[in-house]
Structure formats: C-alpha cells, structure tokens
Amino acid sequence: xxxxxxxxxxxxxxxxxxxxxxxxxxxxxxxxxxxxxxxxxxxxxxxxxxxxxxxxxxxxxxxxxxxxxxxxxxxxxxxxxxxxxxxxxxxxxxxxxxxxxxxxxxxxxxxxxxxxxxxxxxxxxxxxxxxxxxxxxxxxxxxxxxxxxxxxxxxxxxxxxxxxxxxxxxxxxxxxxxxxxxxxxxxxxxxxxxxxxxxxxxxxxxxxxxxxxxxxxxxxxxxxxxxxxxxxxxxxxxxxxxxxxxxxxxxxxxxxxxxxxxxxxxxxxx
Amino acid sequence: xxxxxxxxxxxxxxxxxxxxxxxxxxxxxxxxxxxxxxxxxxxxxxxxxxxxxxxxxxxxxxxxxxxxxxxxxxxxxxxxxxxxxxxxxxxxxxxxxxxxxxxxxxxxxxxxxxxxxxxxxxxxxxxxxxxxxxxxxxxxxxxxxxxxxxxxxxxxxxxxxxxxxxxxxxxxxxxxxxxxxxxxxxxxxxxxxxxxxxxxxxxxxxxxxxxxxxxxxxxxxxxxxxxxxxxxxxxxxxxxxxxxxxxxxxxxxxxxxxxxxxxxxxxxxx
Numbered sequence: 191x192x193x194x195x196x197x198x199x200x201x202x203x204x205x206x207x208x209x210x211x212x213x214x215x216x217x218x219x220x221x222x223x224x225x226x227x228x229x230x231x232x233x234x235x236x237x238x239x240x241x242x243x244x245x246x247x248x249x250x251x252x253x254x255x256x257x258x259x260x261x262x263x264x265x266x267x268x269x270x271x272x273x274x275x276x277x278x279x280x281x282x283x284x285x286x287x288x289x290x291x292x293x294x295x296x297x298x299x300x301x302x303x304x305x306x307x308x309x310x311x312x313x314x315x316x317x318x319x320x321x322x323x324x325x326x327x328x329x330x331x332x333x334x335x336x337x338x339x340x341x342x343x344x345x346x347x348x349x350x351x352x353x354x355x356x357x358x359x360x361x362x363x364x365x366x367x368x369x370x371x372x373x374x375x376x377x378x379x380x381x382x383x384x385x386x387x388x389x390x391x392x393x394x395x396x397x398x399x400x401x402x403x404x405x406x407x408x409x410x411x412x413x414x415x416x417x418x419x420x421x422x423x424x425x426x427x428x429x430x431x432x433x434x435x436x437x438x439x440x441x442x443x444x445x446x447x448x449x450x451x452x453x454x455x456x457x458x459x460x
Numbered sequence: 461x462x463x464x465x466x467x468x469x470x471x472x473x474x475x476x477x478x479x480x481x482x483x484x485x486x487x488x489x490x491x492x493x494x495x496x497x498x499x500x501x502x503x504x505x506x507x508x509x510x511x512x513x514x515x516x517x518x519x520x521x522x523x524x525x526x527x528x529x530x531x532x533x534x535x536x537x538x539x540x541x542x543x544x545x546x547x548x549x550x551x552x553x554x555x556x557x558x559x560x561x562x563x564x565x566x567x568x569x570x571x572x573x574x575x576x577x578x579x580x581x582x583x584x585x586x587x588x589x590x591x592x593x594x595x596x597x598x599x600x601x602x603x604x605x606x607x608x609x610x611x612x613x614x615x616x617x618x619x620x621x622x623x624x625x626x627x628x629x630x631x632x633x634x635x636x637x638x639x640x641x642x643x644x645x646x647x648x649x650x651x652x653x654x655x656x657x658x659x660x661x662x663x664x665x666x667x668x669x670x671x672x673x674x675x676x677x678x679x680x681x682x683x684x685x686x687x688x689x690x691x692x693x694x695x696x697x698x699x700x701x702x703x704x705x706x707x708x709x710x711x712x713x714x715x716x717x718x719x720x721x722x723x724x725x726x727x728x729x730x
Contacts, residue, residue: 231509232503232509232510232513233502233503238616238706238707239501239502239704239706240502240704240705240706243502243703243704246728312707313707316707339613339616339617340610340613340614340617340619342613343609343610343612343613344610346508346609347609347610349610353627354624354627354628354631357623357624357627358624361624433513434509434510434513435510436508436509436510437508437582437583437586458516
C-alpha cells in the first residue's frame with residue numbers, strides 16, 4: 191500500500207513554463223520521483239490578473255492534476271502561491287507546497303543585516319506575502335518589495351544578455367540597492383534565467399535567493415516526514431501538460447528546464 | 461422595424477483593452493452609435509497563443525456579444541482578426557469587420573514606392589495576413605513584416621517616453637528602415653499609444669498607417685450600405701465588459717480610450 195503511494199506523481203503547476211525552473215531543481219534533488227507538470231500557457235501571465243481569477247484557475251488546474259494520481263501538489267508559481275495557496279490547502283487533503291515559504295525561509299537565513307529585497311510580478315508584490323512570511327520567521331527583518339513586470343516578457347523574448355535587459359534591471363533594482371538590502375529574493379520563476387544580469391546589476395555583495403532550490407529541499411523534507419518518498423530505484427516518469435503550445439515553446443521550455451522537453455501534451459481545462 | 465435595427469449596438473472585442481483605440485475612433489466617426497465592448501483581460505495577450513485557442517476564445521466572445529443585441533461585430537484586435545475572422549464570418553449572419561483589411565487598404569493607398577512594412581505580435585506576423593490582403597489589392601507591393609513583442613508590455617507598463625522604449629523601437633524598426641519601406645502599418649492596437657516614439661525612430665519620411673481610423677471609416681461605410689446606420693439623434697449608450705479587472709485597469713483604459721472608462725462590468729465566459 192505504502193509502495194503504491196510512493197510511486198505516485200508529484201503534481202507541479204505554473205501559469206506558464208517558468209515553473210520548469212522548479213521542476214529542474216526537483217529532478218536534481220529527488221531523482222526518483224515521478225512528476226506531472228501543468229503549465230497554463232493559454233492563460234499566462236497571471237501577474238496582472240485579479241485575485242479571484244487566479245484562484246479560479248488554480249483550482250481548475252489542481253483538479254486536473256488530482257486526476258493524474260498525485261501524492262503532493264506543488265505550486266511552482268509565485269503569483270498563484272501568493273494568491274491561491276490557502277484555497278488550495280483548504281480544498282485538497284494531500285500536502286500542498288508553494289514557492290513562497292521556502293523562499294522566505296531561505297531569505298531569513300541569508301540576510302545578515304535583516305534587510306531583504308523581494309522582486310516579482312505586480313500580483314506577488316501587491317499580495318505582500320513574502321514580507322508576511324519573512325516577518326513570521328523574524329519580525330525584526332525589514333522587507334522592501336519591487337515589481338519588475340518587464341522581466342517576464344524579456345525572458346520570453348530571449349533577451350537574456352541584451353543591453354535593454356541591463357538598463358531595465360538597473361531601473362527596477364537601483365531603489366533596492368539604495369535602500370541597502372543585503373539579499374534579494376527572486377520572487378518569480380522566470381527570474382533565475384536572468385540571474386547573471388540581476389547579480390551584476392546589484393553587485394556581488396548582495397546575495398540572490400532562488401526559491402526554486404529551497405522549494406525542492408522543502409518537498410524532499412515533507413516527503414520524508416510523510417513517509418511517501420519514492421525509494422524505488424526506478425527510472426522516473428515525467429509528463430508535461432500545457433493549455434497551449436505558444437510561440438517558441440520548445441526553445442523557451444528547454445531554457446527553463448535545462449534539458450529537452452519531451453512527452454508534452456496539450457489539454458483544455460474549460 | 462428598421463429603426464429597431466439602427467439602434468442596436470456595435471459589438472466590439474479585443475484580447476484586452478488595446479481595442480479601445482478602435483472604439484475611440486468609432487466614437488469620433490460615428491457619434492450616434494451605441495457600442496458594447498468586450499475586452500478579454502483575463503486571457504490577454506493573444507499574441508503568443510496558438511491559432512486554435514485564439515479561434516475558440518473569439519467564438520466564445522462573439523457569442524457573448526450576440527446576446528447583447530448587436531447589428532455588427534467588430535474584431536478590434538489584429539491577432540484575433542488575422543487568425544479568427546473567417547471562422548467568425550462563417551458562423552454569424554451579421555456583418556463582421558476586422559482591423560486587417562481596412563489597414564491593408566490604407567497601406568496600399570499610402571505607399572508611393574510599393575514597399576510597406578508591417579509591425580505586430582508574433583501571431584499577426586506569422587499569419588502573414590497583412591501581406592496577403594495588401595497583395596490582393598496590388599500584387600506589385602512588397603511587404604516586410606517584423607514582430608515587436610515587447611511593445612505591448614512596455615505600453616502596459618506605461619513606459620511611453622522611456623529611453624528603453626526608444627532603444628527597443630530602434631532595434632525592432634531599423635531593419636524595416638534599412639529595407640527602404642515608405643510606410644509602416646501599426647498592426648497592433650497597442651501601438652498607436654507609442655506612435656510618437658515609433659515615428660521619431662523611423663523618421664518623418666516614413667508614413668505610419670493606423671488601422672483603427674481606417675476601420676472606423678470602413679464601419680461607417682458598411683452601416684450606410686446596409687442601411688443600418690443609426691440616424692436617431694440620441695445620446696449613445698456605451699457598455700464595457702471585461703473578463704478581469706487587471707492592475708492599473710482604469711489608468712491604462714483611459715489612456716487607450718482617450719476618456720474616462722465608465723459603466724464597466726466583469727463577466728466570465730467559461
């Protein structure tokens with residue numbers, strides 16, 4: 191019986207393909223786990239949508255993943271985590287893990303001077319969840335947030351090392367540097383792709399916190415605690431579902447996942 | 461009976477609020493007409509979505525507008541026009557007008573050296589509809605297209621006169637200038653908002669063709685031909701529906717419409 195639960199899938203979703211940076215980390219940390227991913231590429235981006243719409247979409251997707259025999263639900267999207275994690279946790283009785291808490295914990299451990307910057311979409315920044323989570327851990331840490339809405343389209347356009355990306359990074363990030371933060375949370379799954387530009391813009395004294403890695407470690411810890419870690423030494427099975435095949439999907443998907451995307455199917459949730 | 465048809469609404473839709481630049485022109489050219497607008501703000505942008513998804517969404521929206529007693533359907537979105545106009549025309553028996561044909565006609569009339577540039581989203585450029593329509597009018601005109609995917613997020617971020625917008629415009633548009641076009645079609649309803657930057661980048665010798673204005677004139681012509689022009693000297697009724705109230709909706713909407721947005725309701729189509 192336990193063996194049966196172990197071999198079930200980790201269900202991971204994102205508003206698009208940015209969540210593949212999280213999948214990439216899970217594959218590294220938990221190479222035995224079977225994964226089923228859903229990217230809502232037909233309705234991406236969630237960043238500027240209202241909270242009710244984001245909750246509706248997240249529940250739809252979670253229902254779809256539940257039909258794929260999953261043992262844990264992972265919200266690999268900062269916007270969906272910040273807005274919909276409570277609704278998801280209330281509705282499903284499997285463990286639900288988002289990217290915010292692990293990122294907040296890593297930030298609280300990283301900052302030496304108790305001054306943390308958070309960058310993300312409008313929805314993530316407005317929801318103020320990173321501040322709340324970080325201050326739950328240590329109320330003396332001050333958190334300064336900054337929306338960086340053009341980073342996602344820049345990454346999707348593939349302008350990773352473009353001068354424009356550098357100028358925009360300068361404009362978005364210089365207020366955080368001026369306010370003297372010593373660490374910045376990359377509060378959007380797209381941002382690790384332009385990590386180098388961000389790092390060179392803020393300088394090497396500021397540490398960047400990538401919540402994808404912290405999330406993968408949190409998943410491993412929870413699987414162990416619940417005794418549902420897949421210890422069978424099998425070849426893992428990866429399934430990818432998207433609501434649309436957008437332009438340059440293969441190219442961008444491979445950039446996020448760090449390997450070729452295979453076994454991808456389109457499904458419509460409406 | 462005819463009076464009853466006259467006073468029916470013009471049904472206008474777009475993937476978001478960019479189509480309000482078309483509504484703004486219709487209000488100027490046809491001040492007596494009642495208008496009902498639908499902006500699919502929950503699912504914007506359409507630019508990178510697949511053709512099937514764009515067709516599905518367009519049919520959903522058209523069905524919604526049909527329930528609002530419309531006498532004409534106007535697709536105020538280049539992407540939806542380029543991909544879905546045939547499906548819409550086949551399905552409904554009221555006149556269906558898109559932004560492509562009027563823009564193509566205006567471009568064919570504008571170019572003196574028979575060399576036209578077209579800028580738009582990936583979907584519009586890949587569909588190649590502007591070329592096809594322009595060459596139907598005059599096969600000797602050569603058309604060079606260029607996708608400008610970052611223009612939409614820049615407009616929505618409100619970076620209208622920002623140096624970054626200028627640099628990106630330079631990068632996107634210099635190939636068109638080098639190829640010697642003498643007119644450029646603004647093949648996306650967002651682009652009139654950064655018309656000044658585009659004009660100063662390409663220089664004053666190149667004429668910009670804004671299909672919103674040509675579309676409003678085409679609507680007027682068709683209403684007259686079909687004898688369904690609203691000649692009743694009433695105060696027009698404007699209704700706006702959106703699938704979501706996104707961030708900065710009022711601010712951005714007013715920028716596109718050129719006046720305050722009032723009487724806006726949210727509806728869900730799923």
